[in-house]
Each structure stands twice: as C-alpha cells, then as structure tokens.
Amino acid sequence: MIRTPLILVCLLASPAVADTTITVDGGRGPVVVHVPDAYDPSVSLPLVMLLHGYCGTGPGQEAYMQFAQHVDAGNFFYLYPTGLFDSSCNYWNGTPACCAFVAMPDDSSYLAALIDAVKAELNVDPLKVHLVGHSNGGFMSYRMACDHAGTIASIASLAGATFRNLSSCHATEPVHVLQIHGTQDTVIDFDGGFINGVPYPGAQETVDLWITIDGCSTTATPGAPLNLVVNLFGDETQVTSFDTGCEPGGSAELWTIQNGSHSPNLTAGFSTHVLDWFDAHPKPAVGTSYCVSSANSTGKPSRLYAYGSPSVSQGLPLTFVATNVPTGVVGGLLFSSSATQIPLFDGTLCVGPSFQLQLPFLISSAGGEVRRTLVVPQTPALAGLVGRFQFGFLDPGGGPAGVNFSDGLAVTLVP
DSSP: OOOOOOOOOOOSSOOOOOSEEEEEESSSSEEEEEEOTTOOTTSOEEEEEEEOOTTOOHHHHHHHHOOGGGHHHHTOEEEOOOOEEOSSOEEOOOBTTBSOSSOOOOHHHHHHHHHHHHHHHSOEEEEEEEEEEETHHHHHHHHHHHHOTTTOOEEEEESOOOOSSGGGOOOSSOOEEEEEEETTOSSSOTTEEEETTEEEEOHHHHHHHHHHHTTOOSOOEEEEEEOOBTTSOSSOEEEEEEOSSOOTTOEEEEEEETTOOSSOOBOTTHHHHHHHHHHTOOOOBOSEEESOOOBOTTSSBOEEEEEEOOBTTTTOEEEEEEESOOTTOEEEEEEESSEEEEEETTEEEEEOSSOEEEEEEEEOOTTSOEEEEEEOOOOGGGTTOEEEEEEEEEOTTSSTTOEEEOOEEEEEOBO
C-alpha cells in the first residue's frame, strides 16, 4: 500500500487567492470552485481540476501545489475534489495498479459529472479542460484522459502513471499529456514497478504509450530545462517533447526531475510552468465565430466551437461543440454555404437563409453541451470552401417561442 505525504512548507504569508467561489455537486456533496473575481458570464474560460494523491485531500493537495493563487491572473476556473475514503485513506480508482485497494468506485464517471456540474453553472471553454494530479491523482488523470478524451484537452501527472497495457485505454481522440517524474522516486518508481503485485509503467513508457495513442513521431525534441525543485541545484528538470506528426489535439511530453523524489519541495514557479503548458495545449480550435447569440434560459448565450482538422486531404474528424445549452433539450446542427443575421424565434439565425439540418437530432448533456463529429470529405476541389454552422435548440424555459440558437461559426476547408 502506498501513501503520499504532502510536504509541510512554512510560509511567512499565504499567497493571495481568488475571493469568489461557488459550490457544485457531482453526486457526492458540494465541491468548491474558485472563480476569477472579474468573471464575465458571456466569456468562456478554461477549467483546471487538481487530483490529490493517496491519503491526501483536495485542500491538502492545493496547499502543496498552490494553483489557486493564479486564478485571477490566469483567468480560469479551478477545483480540487477529495476522493472517497477506504479503510484508511482517501483515494481515486485510477488504474488497476493505483489505488482502489478496498472498493472499486466509478470515480471516472463522478469526475466527469463534476465537470458537467461546473459547466452547468459557469461558462467553461470546452476546448480548455485540464487535469493535474499527483501520484494516485496522476494515475486518475490518465484514467480520465482514456475515458473522456472528448472532454479533456490535456493532463499533467506528477509521479503518476498510465495504464500498463495500451488495450486498457479507450481514448476516442487525442489528448495532450505531460508526465513529470523524479528519478529518485521511491514510491512510484521512475522506471516502473508493482503496487500490491500489479504492474505500472515507468515515466518514459507512459509517454511512449501516449505517443502511440496520439499518433506522434518517436522523434524527441529537447526543451529548455526547468527549475521545479527548491533543494536541487540549478535547472534540474530535463524537458523532452514528442509533438511532431501527432493527430490534431495530441502530444506527449516528459519532464524528468534529476534526483527528484516522490513529493519534491516544489518551487513557486512549478504551478506557473504547468499552467503555461496547459495554455499551450488546448484542443485545436477551428473556425471563426460571428453573429452574436442572445442569452437563453441558462442566463448565458450559447456558443458553437469546433476542433480537429478541416483538411480535405486528410479526411479527419471535425467535432462541433455547442455550449451553454439548457440541459436535456433537443436540437440540431445547421449548415449553409452562406451567412445571414435574421432575428428568428428567441434568437438570431446566422446561417442561410437556406440551410441544411445535419441529422440526427441531439440532446444536450447535464453540462449543457451538445457534440457532433463530422468527417471532412477527401475532396481536394472543396479546399477554400467556407462552411457556416450554427446550433439550434428547443428552449421552453426561455422566450415566448421556446427556440433559440448558438452564435455562428465559419469553417474554411484547407488542402
């Protein structure tokens, strides 16, 4: 059995954190979400979730890594839930190796529901949902990337590991992954090992597995070294990236902390480096928004996003995501080769005036999202075509017509 003690650091003054918070419930009671003080509900922001190690807690992990102090300046939503308690410790059911030693709760669905609960209350950018975890929380972050690849843009794992076997990860699309690991970790070995007889991969093997999942080249690109640990001399952390040839939205990176332990004494810059890495690794946005939408019964305007590849030579998926849609309503993706701006029902029609409805009809999730994936046709003659898209939906709790729309999204097909 492994335990992850958090380093107790004496500070002369606690770092300032965002004063604004709300609570959400993913099914296990309230969880605090930090919100930037200057939050504008009409503007979507990234979401960062921190997952603690075995025997840790959400607040304890935050005290160790200290992301909350950056919420206002970084302009993101932030939460740090606590896992269930087994016979002795709080834990997450990450991979077979770590760390559900007594029961096997569905933590993956719980954390997904927690993300949906935040989306239902706040305007979350669906292309910028990030997870960071330590030890058991790192294992759980990889589990979330495998189980909810459509939701998670990127993860960062300190002293965690992914599934031992590639077949156990069912990622439906690429995810950016960052593995951070100390070479002198005696709890989760840098080179891999066993927990209660169950194997887990080492740091490089974890990265190699995600190179395969993300379709990346095995050619390594060295980066500038980093100073992540207080009591190690100089820039002790070696950066190695695998970000060439990847499918859109995927990459893998390894930060090797030379002589680093399992719970290193992190520098004040650690959280900044991780947040900067998240900023550089969203899902790949495609298209340009136009034709502003009006607020619906959620109190927020619905917005349409797209990510993936608009290339007519590759024939890759292009995924559309409508956000801030009332929960559990029916709607559909509209397409036209022309744009308009006509008041219609309780909103504004942005495509057409003639348009096509991309069947089937869709039902919005508990987080107020709707997703539709189209495969770009491999037809070179279509390069340069600008498609206009919009999501229309029933909104019985909104205006008198009970129908509203997202904004418009213009997508240009490329060679």
